[in-house]
Amino acid sequence: MATTNTMVWRYIVLLLMIYTSSTDEITKLITISDSLMNSVPDYSRFFTVDELFNHSRVVAFTHPNLVKYQNVGYSRNGEAIPMLSIGNGSKSLLLYACPHPNEPIGSLLVDFLLDALFEHIDLLEAYTWHLLPCVDPDGTRLNEGWFSGPFTIRNYAQYFYRPRTEEQVEWTFPIVHKNYSWSTPSNETQALMNAIQFTQPDFVYGLHNSGFGGMYYYISQPLSDIFPELEQLPSTLGLFLAKGEAESPWVTQFAPAIFSPLSLRNAYDYYEKYTHIDPVSMMSGGGTSFDYLEEIGLNNTIFLMAELPYFQSPVVANDTIIPNRTERDVLLQGLDKDDESLFQCFN
Numbered sequence: 001m002a003t004t005n006t007m008v009w010r011y012i013v014l015l016l017m018i019y020t021s022s023t024d025e026i027t028k029l030i031t032i033s034d035s036l037m038n039s040v041p042d043y044s045r046f047f048t049v050d051e052l053f054n055h056s057r058v059v060a061f062t063h064p065n066l067v068k069y070q071n072v073g074y075s076r077n078g079e080a081i082p083m084l085s086i087g088n089g090s091k092s093l094l095l096y097a098c099p100h101p102n103e104p105i106g107s108l109l110v111d112f113l114l115d116a117l118f119e120h121i122d123l124l125e126a127y128t129w130h131l132l133p134c135v136d137p138d139g140t141r142l143n144e145g146w147f148s149g150p151f152t153i154r155n156y157a158q159y160f161y162r163p164r165t166e167e168q169v170e171w172t173f174p175i176v177h178k179n180y181s182w183s184t185p186s187n188e189t190q191a192l193m194n195a196i197q198f199t200q201p202d203f204v205y206g207l208h209n210s211g212f213g214g215m216y217y218y219i220s221q222p223l224s225d226i227f228p229e230l231e232q233l234p235s236t237l238g239l240f241l242a243k244g245e246a247e248s249p250w251v252t253q254f255a256p257a258i259f260s261p262l263s264l265r266n267a268y269d270y271y272e273k274y275t276h277i278d279p280v281s282m283m284s285g286g287g288t289s290f291d292y293l294e295e296i297g298l299n300n301t302i303f304l305m306a307e308l309p310y311f312q313s314p315v316v317a318n319d320t321i322i323p324n325r326t327e328r329d330v331l332l333q334g335l336d337k338d339d340e341s342l343f344q345c346f347n
């Protein structure tokens with residue numbers, strides 16, 4: 001595993017870099033960013049939900065004049081989902097950790113910011129930071145078996161938990177698109193909807209991460225000025241940029257490893273255009289948080305996700321085109337390999 005230290009580093013750089021609007025601000029933010037980077041602890045494990053929530057309460061208690069602590073909803077098991085609002089700047093930033101409960105890297109960023117923000121008053125005057133330390137506490141608790149390592153694929157697989165699509169925070173936002181509709185958000189999604197409505201964010205950072213491969217990004221606007229830096233970031237940290245294709249064929253590629261966000265609308269339209277089957281029959285779950293921002297008219301909000309893996313491979317940085325082999329050939333070969341491994345498992 002790449003060290004969690006560098007993972008958190010990366011999140012913060014991206015956040016500050018993207019949310020700048022003037023040369024003066026950029027210079028100031030780079031200085032702050034450098035200082036923040038130097039103070040990131042060298043995390044050796046992920047925090048439990050209890051640790052994350054306890055830290056949140058301590059921070060709120062310690063800074064009563066600067067922090068507003070509120071529960072934005074309750075999980076399926078009835079656990080409160082807290083959000084801390086810190087600072088009083090005009091720009092509203094919303095960061096939510098663990099939208100997929102097997103993806104806790106972003107919770108380290110939130111945990112770090114809960115202390116670090118108070119050492120940079122500029123950040124509290126320019127922005128209001130709305131932080132959800134863990135939006136899916138039930139699911140995250142079910143992953144805690146691997147949070148302290150050893151960080152091996154076997155241990156990760158053994159204690160891995162991820163809800164099915166129709167129960168995920170990120171895929172059950174209410175949505176109506178052409179002939180498809182979904183109106184039953186999960187409890188945790190409802191909490192995030194409350195947070196979005198309350199904060200009216202200018203910037204939303206969905207703290208996902210991937211499991212394997214290389215690093216890539218989703219961003220709602222083609223901010224091409226920052227794309228070269230995003231592309232170079234992995235190599236400066238000893239990581240690999242995932243130069244392969246997108247996770248889904250219906251996203252737009254802005255630059256290598258930089259894509260438009262996943263969206264139910266785009267998936268539907270893609271199926272409608274390229275298949276002869278009713279798209280409704282191929283859809284499941286609801287909209288994404290990005291869909292929801294559009295649904296409620298927050299079309300100018302910048303939405304970002306930075307996917308980075310626990311386990312990486314240099315192969316993902318190789319974008320050489322193999323002659324005389326189509327994508328179909330490669331996919332079929334992959335299915336054959338799946339069959340082979342299943343055969344070996346059951347015989």
Ligand SMILES: [Zn+2]
Pocket residue numbers: 099100103208209
């Ligand atoms: Zn995810």
